[in-house]
Amino acid sequence: MTERRWKVVVIGAGGAQAQAMLAGAARGTDVSGWLAVDLRWRPEALAATQALGISTIEEDPLADPGKLRELTASAEIVANFAGPYYRTGTLVLDAAIDTRTHYLDICDDADATLPMLDPVRTAAAEEAGVTALVGMGSSPGxxxxxxxxxxxxxxxxxxxxxxxxxxxxxxxxxxxxxxxxxxxxxxxxxxxxxxxxxxxxxxxxxxxxxxxxxxxxxxxxxxxxxxxxxxxxxxxxxxxxxxxxxxxxxxxxxxxxxxxxxxxxxxxxxxxxxxxxxxxxxxxxxxxxxxxxxxxxxxxxxxxxxxxxxxxxxxMEDATGIPAAAGLLMLQEGKVRDVGVIAPEVLSPADFFTTLRRVSTGGGGLGLYRLENGKTGERLRIRDLIRLDTATES
Missing domain, CATH: 3.30.360.10 (Dihydrodipicolinate Reductase; domain 2)
Incomplete structure (x- = not known):
């Protein structure tokens, strides 16, 4: 991909999930080459974003197809946090495919996910060399x-x-x-x-x-x-x-x-x-x-x-935004190997959880157990299941 002005452009960056994502991303990488876009910035969200070293603008690119295409063409990756996705998902995704820009969202609408994964749209993304990762939050994600x-x-x-x-x-x-x-x-x-x-x-x-x-x-x-x-x-x-x-x-x-x-x-x-x-x-x-x-x-x-x-x-904003930050870093660092429109289960678990540790504040409390006749059994170690030592080196 030719060099673009922005490493990542985030649409809908002033929302709670996007704010948690930006804070997480800043813990794991240099975000000075990122641009955050929002229709109407809340003063506290604008200040928090700028304090991370991220550039900001206030506009509504979704209201103007030309402006949206211009924005996606300026980025290596576009992250769409502007819901509801049954209204915005395919709109931003198609602009990303058209401008050969990698894409990520946190879409959790089932009826929006199906058209985004449509074979024709997926084939267009593959032809463009675009990786479009949809539903990269908590659930899905x-x-x-x-x-x-x-x-x-x-x-x-x-x-x-x-x-x-x-x-x-x-x-x-x-x-x-x-x-x-x-x-x-x-x-x-x-x-x-x-x-x-x-x-x-x-x-x-x-x-x-x-x-x-x-x-x-x-x-x-x-x-x-x-x-x-x-x-x-x-x-x-x-x-x-x-x-x-x-x-x-x-x-x-x-x-x-x-x-x-x-x-x-x-x-x-x-x-x-x-x-x-x-x-x-x-x-x-x-x-x-x-x-x-x-x-x-x-x-x-x-x-x-x-x-x-x-x-x-x-x-909920942390549970959703922090995994999205890990997904964005994986895209940025070339750790997502598939092209086309994909769901999070395509990702390497080892690579994802290694990256998640970089952007997370710690904690979480997730347990893994044997399931025996529908009942919780012996507790197991998640690290043994995922084998973080097999993750791709940065």
Whole structure:
């Protein structure tokens, strides 16, 4: 690739996940050649970004295709943090492919992931020599790479079951719109379903470790069930999630069901009003202990295999932004070997977790266990599974 003005251009850089990503990237590399773009900078986000030595501009490149193409053409890599991805994902990705610019996002919308992985779009990226890494956050992102590590160890498996929770205090308005969107289940062929009645929601109870504890989770649309069987020898993958505490989940579902565009015609003003109702609930409800985020991933055949589990008060922006920083450094340093549009499970687990240590503040609390007849068994060492010593040297 010919030399570009910017090593990385970040679109939507003022958001919480992007801010966590930029801070993480600065811990792991020199970011003085990066450009951060946002539609309207919050003063504190602008100051924090500039303090890292990153150049900043305020504009909306998504409103002008010519401006967007000019921006992607100026970069070696473009990182798209401007959601919702069912509106912005293919727009920025196509501009990146057209200008032969590598691409990364944290897309967690299932119905956006499918068109991004469309064979025609993937072939165009391959022809352009572009690596486009979609969904490189926490879930999807870290989840996919953990599953890859487990499958590398176990061999082909029948099932992957993913369960996660987020704390209601982490559900900002943009995240709420995405979470509502997850109630619209998406089939592998792209068919999108209306929000189910409460009685028809597929529910299960999961015991998360740490601060999270026992929670009810429901089947939700997410990219992993669509990408994991595509890229790995896994027959099926399910995704279950929740907002905690439980009353927050019920409140979110009720509003999503009431204003579901798949079920009834609603105006943008009605959607905005529903968001305002949930925001008022979130911001005025009686204070409770923070539960944080929970994750459980079972990789198995007939209930036997491996289980990853964590539960900690880690903010959602860090859980999402820091893995994205690792993905960007891997792209920048030539540690992503595939071209085309790819999902995170294509990455080398050893290379990813080696890079993640450079950008992380430490901690995390993720445990690895044997899964025996669907129950947690002997604790194992993640370092033995991933074998960090096999990572590519920088």
């Amino acid at each position: 870290t989840t996919n790479i953990l599953i890859r590590a487990a499958v590398d160890h176990l061999g082909p498996v029948e099932n992957v079951d993913i369960s996660w929770t987020v704390d209601v205090d982490d559900v900002a308005n943009a995240a709420l719109r995405h979470f509502w969107h997850c109630f619209n289940l998406v089939d592998p062929d792209g068919t999108t379903h209306p929000v189910s009645t409460w009685e028809d929601l597929e529910q299960r109870t999961v015991d998360f470790p740490g601060t999270v504890g026992r929670q009810v989770v429901v089947r939700l649309a997410h990219p992993e069930p669509l990408t994991i069987p595509r890229f790995l020898p896994v027959k099926s993958c399910g995704n279950f999630g929740a907002v905690t505490p439980y009353e927050s989940m019920v409140t979110a579902w009720g509003l999503a069901h009431a204003v579901d565009p798949q079920r009834t015609e609603v105006s943008e003003a009605t959607l905005d009003a529903a968001v305002a109702v949930f925001s008022h609930y979130r911001d005025t409800r009686p204070a409770t202990a923070r539960l944080g985020s929970g994750l459980q991933i079972d990789v198995h055949t007939g209930g036997n295999g491996l289980r990853f589990a964590s539960g900690a008060p880690t903010p």
